[in-house]
Amino acid sequence: MTATWCWERRSRNYGNFGNANQWTVNAGLSSLARESTQNSADARIDTPAELVFTFIRLDGSRRRDFENAVGWDVLGTHLRSMGGESSGAVTAGQIRAGLEAVEEQDSLVLLRVADYGCRGLTGPEFPEDGVPSSEYGNFIKLCRLDLFSGKDEASGGSFGLGKAVYWRFSRLQTVLFNSVLSEDDAVAGLRRNRLFGVNQGVVHTTDGVGYQGRGYFGDPVDDDGVASIWGDERLAHKLYLDRRDPRPGTSALLLGFYDPDRPDLGGGELADLARELREGIEENFWPLLARGGMRVRIEIEDGPHREEIHVDPEETYTELVRALRRFDEGDIDEVLDEPYSVVVRDVPIDISRRRTGTRHNRFTHTAKLVVTASDKQRDSLENKVCLFRRPEMVVQTIDRAFESQTYHAFLVAGAAIDPDSPATEDIHADDFLRFSEPPAHDRWIPGPRGKQASQANLTAHYVAPWVPNLRKIERAVLDELLLLFGAPPPPAGKAPESVMRHLRFLRGDPGGKGGGVSAPRKPDTQLVEWTVVDGCWDVHFEVKARNRAEGWSMRPRLALAGFDGGLDTVDWASLDVVDGGGEIVDGELRLAGKDRGRFVKVVLRGRSTAELPIPAEESGVDVVLRGTGPLVDGEEGTR
Incomplete structure (x- = not known):
């Protein structure tokens, strides 16, 4: 049998401009680590299973041999046609940019993600009438269905979206697979080297013929059906999809690997990519690796250079x-x-x-x-x-x-x-x-x-x-x-929340039954910035009051609260107006009414005395208003 690429003819009823599932997967190698490792972890049948990431850089004759094996003449022609749709489809624009990047570079970067001791791509080639989706094998779920999980209870995912990670990190939206099944999962007696490819493209026209977006690499069995190729070890080798371990599992090969958030890096330094991937795996899966549920290693094949990195979260x-x-x-x-x-x-x-x-x-x-x-x-x-x-x-x-x-x-x-x-x-x-x-x-x-x-x-x-x-x-x-x-340290310039809770009633914060009492018609204060300087509180705060003809007079006081909730008011070493129309006279804030506007505001800066009943570092802080009343002819009003 001969492997080739095939796309269904475009339908008058429906056209797909890319697979939206991939947009649910974040970019960045940490996301690749999360999604791909979870996919393999959910498919485990052995403990420990093994997961191997291999970065491969191909150039010269190695690249040409690979492109011949993957049917690049056909695939490339269709990709170029898809890129022509970029004015109206995000995925088409991605394919166009990805194809340009791949063709401009001397080398082609691949990423192979292979698991061993896991359930492979099981089940028949195509869905059958009368067979419920819950009975589909992994092959149909991965290669032919979207937004379908079908995973068992207590597994990793529930949306069926994690598999989109493979296409998310391919410049060409193209992924090849090779799977080995256990004897119990054999399909018509076949279980080794199940080869198949999927291109998640957009509707396009090639040589005057309209095609759907999704294409398949495999064995054409009728006018619109493409099936897996079984047992072709030579083709698997040419496609860098050799299964080096007899245990069941699946290898996925991402064509034109890149990080979507950093497309300018291309293949970059493969060692840097490997290190970033290792960090993502260790940070996200240290429990799985620590309990021995899976072993992970990362390989680099860059021309004659070979490198192997074992992922061990205990070191980090x-x-x-x-x-x-x-x-x-x-x-x-x-x-x-x-x-x-x-x-x-x-x-x-x-x-x-x-x-x-x-x-x-x-x-x-x-x-x-x-x-x-x-x-x-x-x-x-x-x-x-x-x-x-x-x-x-x-x-x-x-x-x-x-x-x-x-x-x-x-x-x-x-x-x-x-x-x-x-x-x-x-x-x-x-x-x-x-x-x-x-x-x-x-x-x-x-x-x-x-x-x-x-x-x-x-x-x-x-x-x-x-x-x-x-x-x-x-x-x-x-x-x-x-x-x-005990209580956590406050953010820079902010008192501990555990203390400030005791002061909310002072600041007029709304409360429910038994909560603080709001006083919207009286002047209110709002802290703007507060910090401790040389053992003293240095506070910027705003006073906001309803605009009225008789104006307002009041005495702002600094209030300290310790961790026991006790409250003390203290004197200012200095108190000045920094913005607004008010003035300070003998420690009293005087606000005159304005011709228009619903409110009058003023911003003040005050510094406490150094002699405090509670060390500043151990207290919460607020500003309260005492002696609030009308301003009468520039004199204090009734107290």
């Missing part, structure tokens, strides 16, 4: 890897009194009632917060809490620093608590968290209103409400950290 995230191993062994300390000591705290997560699949009532899941004291070697996960479940990929981090302690931590939830024998409720919790993840699988905790990624899968499977359940995760984690370490 020593505290986290050791803490996870101690947690798994039940080796826990009572206190954090030295580097690598480990404590565990319970964090409740409310799980909503499920109405599809394996149904269950709402319940409270107990996740485990594991905290370890850090050594002196800094890394990117210091003073952060990594959140993960059974796929053992870090979904999200909660960032919080404390003056008293440098730490590393993780919240292990769902079936990841005891991966060898998870309880039923742990599996249910894992599914709830999986469905809470947006397509990028980068959060459980909803973002601010208007900035929240889609959590539509929860709508389909669970009874609302669930947003409060997810938001309480962060609050519960921070509460446990506060009990361990």
